[in-house]
Amino acid sequence: MNISPFKASIAQIAEQIQPFHVMKILGEAKALEAAGKKIIHMEIGEPDFPSLPCVHEAAMHAAALGLTHYTPTMGLPALRDKLSHFYQHFYSADVAADNIMITPGSSSALHLVLTAILNPGDKVLLSDPAYPCNRQFVKLLQGKIIGIPVGCETQYQLNSELLKTHWQPGIKAVMVASPANPTGTIIEQAELLSMANFLAEKNCYFIVDEIYQGLIYERPAESILAHKNLPNNVIVINSFSKYFGMTGWRLGWCIAPDALMPVLERLGQNLFLAASTPSQYGALRVLETDALDNLELRRQMFEARRNTLYHSMRDAGFRLKVLPQGAFYLYWDISDFTDNADQFCFDLLRDTGVAITPGRDFGDYQANQHVRLAYTTTEAELVLAVQKMAQFIKDINPSK
Ligand SMILES: Cc1ncc(COP(=O)(O)O)c(C=O)c1O
Structure with missing residues (x-):
């Protein structure tokens, strides 16, 4: 039994600091993975390659x-x-x-x-x-x-x-x-x-x-x-x-x-x-030059992944408003299917094993109608993820 009179208090400003919601998705994805479900990780913003x-x-x-x-x-x-x-x-x-x-x-x-x-x-x-x-x-x-x-x-x-x-x-x-x-x-x-x-x-x-x-x-x-x-x-x-x-x-x-x-x-x-x-x-x-040469090869792989993901999504009829020119992210307008990006991401994860990030982490403006996909996985997995997302959307919204 805790008999200490001490009451933990937290600074007002610290109370206002928002969590990184993507970590919740990551936690859920890891738990599903531990339970044996195959997960395609497109939620976290870091290269999948190890350092050189x-x-x-x-x-x-x-x-x-x-x-x-x-x-x-x-x-x-x-x-x-x-x-x-x-x-x-x-x-x-x-x-x-x-x-x-x-x-x-x-x-x-x-x-x-x-x-x-x-x-x-x-x-x-x-x-x-x-x-x-x-x-x-x-x-x-x-x-x-x-x-x-x-x-x-x-x-x-x-x-x-x-x-x-x-x-x-x-x-x-x-x-x-x-x-x-x-x-x-x-x-x-x-x-x-x-x-x-x-x-x-x-x-x-x-x-x-x-x-x-x-x-x-x-x-x-x-x-x-x-x-x-x-x-x-x-x-x-x-x-x-x-x-x-x-x-x-x-x-x-x-x-x-x-x-x-x-x-x-x-x-x-x-x-x-x-x-x-x-x-x-x-x-x-x-x-050093030789390391930078290796990083250039990785950059080319990211470019190929961007192209594969972007074109597979366009072919599936998804609404992508811009072709991203850099980083490893694609911002997707999902307003055709939902106005609750959080729910969409959690349902997608549980149903298909595809993990992506709801827009809420990045601000307020149309946040519930957007999600972020990180192409930090192989081209084959990206294609598979798009197939799974297309099927998921058909299942939740048969008219689309
Ligand atoms: C735009 C941007 N700036 C800064 C950071 C922080 O990265 P790090 O502290 O690893 O350098 C990130 C991480 O995702 C980012 O996306």
């Missing part, structure tokens, strides 16, 4: 040499230098190593950057739908979220017209991702520049999440930092998680203007001291 063997070897080698102590808070100097060269080669962008900070995943980079710039009450403008955690970070910092509904007319992305239309005093930062989660769509380089310029005039930061850059199809990878005449309100977020296939290594980075680097360093010293040392040695290795 050369990364494992480099990290283990570093650990065997005793390189297991803290690195400087800003990251291993060699890794910051190497990333600076990577920007030059990969994106034709001049990025000084001094402006790069290595972080435990880009999640930390996002948290750190917002902590560095937001005062309570400051507004942050985001698209709806968008990557869910950003809204929670802003809440934690007592900022105010302005969600702008975006649809297929703008490729589910913000643009400078929308910024002008929705502009209001008190906006401290605008956040975008290109390619985006959950839609896989991008913002063109010229548009990014005009957004950055508009926001600089308004004295507003522009946070551009490029975590899915590299995973881009039918066009070269691009960074906003390739613009030579970029205003200094731009902050870029990136990670070793997606393109580099290193989700579990928890390593990311941000690139920020000079004025922010000292405060980012102070915050990093307090919030995490440094990113994982073996991971940083692994990351040094993944930036």
